[in-house]
Amino acid sequence: MIRPAVVVLALLALGATARRPRAFRFEPDAQTELRLLWAASSNAKSERVACLAGEIRLDTVRVTRILPLTASADSLGVSARESLDACGPPRWQGTVHTHVALRDGVRPYSRFSGADRGVNRLWWRRWNAEGMFCVLYSPTDAYCEIDGPVGLAIFPRSTY
Secondary structure: OOOHHHHHHHHHHHHHHHOOOOEEEEOHHHHHHHHHHHHHHHHHOOOEEEEEEEEEEOOEEEEEEEEEEEEEOOOOOOOOHHHHHHOOOOOOOEEEEEOOOEEOOOEEOOOOOHHHHHHHHHHHHHHOOOEEEEEEOOOOEEEEEEEOOOOOEEEEEEEO
8 A cells, every 4th residue: 555655755756857947948148148158169169168157947048148267178178166266156057168179189179078067066056046047059059958956967969
């Protein structure tokens, strides 16, 4: 026999899962800015970082704008302090950065590195809110996640 408390907990868990977004959508202004960020990064052969603004509507994350930061995002040489300080709520909901380096000279790094994940975690713990995080790995492709107190949601391929 199934206990009523177990049924209630199962239904609550299903409801929380059903409310999670299923896609990232980049609004036209954000697309333009992201393409400029990618081009600057690609030309400099160095990572770049920006604050990311957006909202969750129904089952979609809508990225509305970005703010490029002055420091590069190269995880080997630059502190994440600027993005942690500048990219917080309510104006910003996370960060986006570029991965222009290629694995084996051919394939892009299309996921967050361990260091990237650490910075994402620092962001949401500092701001006590779910954060939106993306990495651009080609002129039109992004890998994005929502991470925070509610848990992790992964969007392995989004087009901007």
